[in-house]
Amino acid sequence: MKIIIRLCAGTLILGIIMIGLGFIMGPDYDQIGAFFTDYETYGDQITYIEHDEVSKVSIDADHRNVILSTHDEDYIIIAYYQKDSDDIVVAYEDQNITFIQRSNPSQQQGFNYKLPKPDGEDLYIILPKDSMIDLDIILKRGYIDHVSLDILELNDVYIRSEQAYVLMGNFIANDMNINVYDAYLSMKSFKAVRVSIDIHKYHAHIIDADIERLLISSKSSDVEIYEGSFIRIDGISESGTFDISEVTVSNTIDISSKTGDLNVSTSQTETIRMQTESGHMYLFVVATISYRMSIQALNGEVYVNSHFMGQSYTKNYGVLDMELDTINGDIRVNTFTP
Amino acid sequence: MTSMLYTMGGESMHAYLREIESELKKYFSPQEVERILVYYTKEFERRMLLKEDPMMIYRTLDMEHIKERWLPETLKLRQHQSLKILLKSLIQLITYMFKVTSFIPYGIILSLFIIFYTVCISGVFFVIYLVSQTFYQYMIDVVYFTFERAEYVLVIGIGVTLFSLALLLMLIVMKFFLYLVKVTTEINIDFIQVKEKAI
Numbered sequence: 312m313k314i315i316i317r318l319c320a321g322t323l324i325l326g327i328i329m330i331g332l333g334f335i336m337g338p339d340y341d342q343i344g345a346f347f348t349d350y351e352t353y354g355d356q357i358t359y360i361e362h363d364e365v366s367k368v369s370i371d372a373d374h375r376n377v378i379l380s381t382h383d384e385d386y387i388i389i390a391y392y393q394k395d396s397d398d399i400v401v402a403y404e405d406q407n408i409t410f411i412q413r414s415n416p417s418q419q420q421g422f423n424y425k426l427p428k429p430d431g432e433d434l435y436i437i438l439p440k441d442s443m444i445d446l447d448i449i450l451k452r453g454y455i456d457h458v459s460l461d462i463l464e465l466n467d468v469y470i471r472s473e474q475a476y477v478l479m480g481n482f483i484a485n486d487m488n489i490n491v492y493d494a495y496l497s498m499k500s501f502k503a504v505r506v507s508i509d510i511h512k513y514h515a516h517i518i519d520a521d522i523e524r525l526l527i528s529s530k531s532s533d534v535e536i537y538e539g540s541f542i543r544i545d546g547i548s549e550s551g552t553f554d555i556s557e558v559t560v561s562n563t564i565d566i567s568s569k570t571g572d573l574n575v576s577t578s579q580t581e582t583i584r585m586q587t588e589s590g591h592m593y594l595f596v597v598a599t600i601s602y603r604m605s606i607q608a609l610n611g612e613v614y615v616n617s618h619f620m621g622q623s624y625t626k627n628y629g630v631l632d633m634e635l636d637t638i639n640g641d642i643r644v645n646t647f648t649p
Numbered sequence: 650m651t652s653m654l655y656t657m658g659g660e661s662m663h664a665y666l667r668e669i670e671s672e673l674k675k676y677f678s679p680q681e682v683e684r685i686l687v688y689y690t691k692e693f694e695r696r697m698l699l700k701e702d703p704m705m706i707y708r709t710l711d712m713e714h715i716k717e718r719w720l721p722e723t724l725k726l727r728q729h730q731s732l733k734i735l736l737k738s739l740i741q742l743i744t745y746m747f748k749v750t751s752f753i754p755y756g757i758i759l760s761l762f763i764i765f766y767t768v769c770i771s772g773v774f775f776v777i778y779l780v781s782q783t784f785y786q787y788m789i790d791v792v793y794f795t796f797e798r799a800e801y802v803l804v805i806g807i808g809v810t811l812f813s814l815a816l817l818l819m820l821i822v823m824k825f826f827l828y829l830v831k832v833t834t835e836i837n838i839d840f841i842q843v844k845e846k847a848i
Contacts, residue, residue: 312820319817326810333803342800346790421783 349425353392359401361387365408366466367445368436372412374452375434379479380459381442388437392428410434438463450475454494457482491515510534527553533571552590572640576647582632589639595647602626602633604644611641662693665707669715676716676741681723720745721845724838729831739763739834745841752841759837766830773823777816784812 345351365387370377375391382388389410393399398413412434417423432453438444445467448455454476457463463482470477470489477491480499487506489496496510499518506525508515510532517525520539527534529548536544536555546553546566553566556576566573567586575585576595583602585592591611596602599616604626606613613620635642669689673682689710696706711718720741729735743763746756787808796804 312824316817316820319813319820322809323813323817326806326808326813329802329806330810331806333799333801333806336799336802338799338803339797342796343803346794346796346800346804420786421779421781424783424787 347425348428349423350428350431352395353428353431354395356390356392359389359408361389361403361408363403364406365403365442365444366406367408367447368438369407369409369447370434370436371447371449372410372434372451372453373414374432375412375450376432376453377434377436377448377450377455377475379455379457379463379482380435380437381440381461381463382437382459383440385439387439387442388435390435390437391433392431394431440464445469448472454478579631582634584632584634585636587637587640590637591640592635592637592642594633594635594642594644596633596644597646599644599646601629602631603629604633604635606633606635606642606644607637608640608642609638611637611639614641614643616645617643661703662690662697665703666690666693668707669710669712672712672715673719677719677723678727681727684726685719685723717745717748721838721842725842729835732827735827735831735834738838739830742834742837742841746837752844755837755840759833762833763830766826766833770823770826773819773826777819780812780815780819784808787812 362385368387368389387408389401389408391399391410391412394414396415396417398411398415400409400411402409440461441464443464443466446465447469449471451473452475455470455472456478457480460481465482465484466486468484468487468489470487470491472489472491472494474493476494477489477496477498480501482501484501484503485505487503487508489507490509491513492511493513495513496508496515497518498516498520500520502521504523506520506522508517508525508527509529510527511530513532515527515529515532515534517534517536518538520536520541522539523542525536525541525544525546527544527546527548529546529551531549532551534546534548534551534553536553536558538557539559541558541560543563544555544558544560544566545563546568548566548568548571550570551568552571552573553568554574555564555566556574558576559578560580562580563582563584564575564577564580565582565584566575567584568590569588570590571587572590572592573585573587574593575583577583579597579601583594583596585594604615604624606615606620606625607623609622611622613622613624615624633644635644666686666689670682670686673685677685692710693703693706697703724738724742727734727738729738743756743760746752746759788805791801791804791808794804
């Protein structure tokens with residue numbers, strides 16, 4: 312071992328001497344930079360333009376940052392780089408544009424010491440402003456984002472992400488179906504008729520949304536819904552919490568979690584149903600007086616407007632419905648001044 | 650006294666001592682065997698003076714457990730100057746702990762520690778393998794890249810420096826884990842000695 316350590320120390324000194332010598336000899340730093348970057352494997356940016364009518368754009372990629380934007384023209388632009396190790400197919404058929412990207416295992420041995428091209432994994436999809444197309448995105452790694460300031464108008468949206476962040480905002484859609492397994496989801500300032508979200512691990516944030524029907528299913532993800540207008544919110548979780556605040560829900564809030572807490576602060580809502588096994592519930596409504604209430608905490612405590620009510624509380628008059636049910640948690644219901 | 654012992658069966662005493670020696674040699678180094686034999690020689694001499702038969706003395710020495718009898722003390726006195734000696738002590742210690750019922754739980758804990766260290770050391774070897782592969786790939790890339798002389802010297806210098814640094818770092822980490830193996834082994838040797846004395 313001592314011999315190897317001495318040998319390493321020797322080569323280290325030799326390396327330092329060579330670096331010093333190299334600097335003295337006046338190297339071309341652009342060439343040195345080119346050696347330590349991986350730009351040449353990406354080639355030039357490829358631009359695909361589709362002038363024909365398009366009703367659907369499908370993306371199926373192993374690793375891409377899908378960047379959506381709009382322009383004033385009536386054609387679709389898809390721009391990307393193709394790395395040497397990638398297989399990419401772009402096709403147009405039956406009004407559908409399909410982009411498929413597969414990453415082949417790297418032939419590089421050991422660690423990668425070359426810097427990748429900063430925008431090498433970006434996939435730009437530039438759509439006409441009022442395209443109303445369907446969008447299907449299946450992504451393993453990377454992210455999905457909408458960057459233009461104009462509102463993007465879409466029809467049906469389907470997103471399936473393994474480890475790709477979904478960071479969309481500023482758009483209008485009809486039906487949205489989103490599955491996220493191992494990444495964050497953050498969507499804000501958007502409008503949709505129906506949104507169905509299935510998220511497994513990380514947090515989900517829905518901010519300032521205008522949705523008729525929102526359905527969220529989570530495994531361990533915490534879900535935050537902040538501001539926005541809804542007709543109905545349905546949520547189910549195994550161990551994640553629901554934090555719904557500053558929202559206007561005209562019809563129903565129906566949420567449940569096995570072990571997560573449920574926090575809701577809402578406007579007058581026709582029906583509020585909340586259920587947990589061991590989580591706590593905090594509910595703020597405009598006026599508790601308007602609700603018929605059926606509240607039960609089997610092994611916990613019930614408080615209504617900060618008054619202790621024992622383990623259950625029932626009120627049979629009111630125009631709105633409230634059903635809260637937990638086994639081991641506590642329930643607190645309060646009136647708040649909006 | 651020697652002449653008297655010979656007359657009282659000194660030859661058979663040496664025969665028994667040789668048997669003990671051959672048994673001990675299976676487990677201990679010649680120096681350690683020599684030290685243990687001093688004890689048995691004195692034991693024979695003392696008891697033969699009390700007119701005990703050498704064969705009877707030998708039978709009472711419990712040859713089946715002679716290794717267990719001397720292991721804790723021998724391990725305590727052993728100098729762990731090389732990895733070979735350290736590994737020998739470690740294997741003997743774990744075997745001993747699993748043979749003595751009251752030490753089995755401690756043997757399990759020690760084994761878990763050793764498994765953890767082994768995994769860490771294997772990880773270090775794997776990183777060394779990756780670093781070597783990276784250096785190999787780096788040198789191939791240098792050969793295929795078109796440089797002037799100054800760039801060649803600088804780029805090779807950077808590669809050699811980083812490779813040596815990474816290798817040195819990994820060797821230091823490996824030495825640290827080997828040190829932990831040594832410390833853990835010696836703590837356990839002390840522990841079984843204290844426990845043995847308490848029993």
